[in-house]
Amino acid sequence: MNSTEPDSARVTRTDRLDPPEIADVLTLARAAGDADGADPFDEHTLLRLRDPHAPAHHLTVRAADGILAGYAHLDSTDPAAGTGVELAVHPTYRRQGIGRALAREVRATVTGPLRAWAHGDHPSAAALAVDLGYRRARVLWQLRRPLSAPIPQPPLPEGVTLRAFRPGTDDDAWLALNARAFADHPEQGRWTSADLRARRDEPWFDTAGFLLAVDPAGHLRGFHWTKVHERPGSARIGEVYVLGVDPQAHGGGLGKALTAAGLAYLRDRRGLDRVMLYVDESNTAAVALYERLGFARWSAHVNYQRS
Structure with missing residues (x-):
């Protein structure tokens, strides 16, 4: 020894x-x-x-x-x-x-x-x-996309505008929307104010990259929260951190428009040349959306369970 x-x-x-x-x-x-x-x-x-x-x-x-x-x-x-x-x-x-x-x-x-x-x-x-x-129970894919490739510019639904998240002011409304958008998600839909606050306190948090979709009445209909990973010795990369749409706004193209707006922000405002995201293998609708936007599989993360 x-x-x-x-x-x-x-x-x-x-x-x-x-x-x-x-x-x-x-x-x-x-x-x-x-x-x-x-x-x-x-x-x-x-x-x-x-x-x-x-x-x-x-x-x-x-x-x-x-x-x-x-x-x-x-x-x-x-x-x-x-x-x-x-x-x-x-x-x-x-x-x-x-x-x-x-x-x-x-x-x-x-x-x-x-x-x-x-x-x-x-x-x-x-x-x-x-x-x-242990049994293999869940697979989370990491998808990646170069930001040098053209980013589509789908229109927002009529009357919907984008603005930045306002800490303290938007917290409760965002948490309620997040719970609705991820009602069936094992982790994301259960976020509390403490979970949000912990991430707001992180050095990477950036209000300008936390995009909210707001209808004419001022109600939140969707959001695209972006993140930038910066680590010494590694290339910077952006992330589609959380993307959510109110179930009542599904089918109107808001998810695609929010995704594109966040990608443009990471490229044009943060100067990044690549972006990643995580999505459940079983979420076929989200996987199809991201693949149409030019994302491809990079790696897999597997959840094993034991009764």
């Missing part, structure tokens, strides 16, 4: 991480993301990781020299849906049983259903899921 090898993949559990430990998790996440081409933790996990008041359970494995070799995040805020799990192993310490040790500790400490994301659909994650009795 060399001096940096983990001590038999010994797993430690805690309900709270201190700032240096959080920094270690973020360092591990960057290393795993760079090696795999997909970040191991989604935005929800990262926000909760940085929130000292967010309830969560943390499983860690450290090497003999103290380096964080493996980490698992357990989110039990939605008991009906089951405990959410995200897990990553530092590339230097892979093939030493750390991922399996973390996954087994999850099974030993959690009662009830489990749901785990495999970002990038990595083959080793799929093999581990099969071995531990």
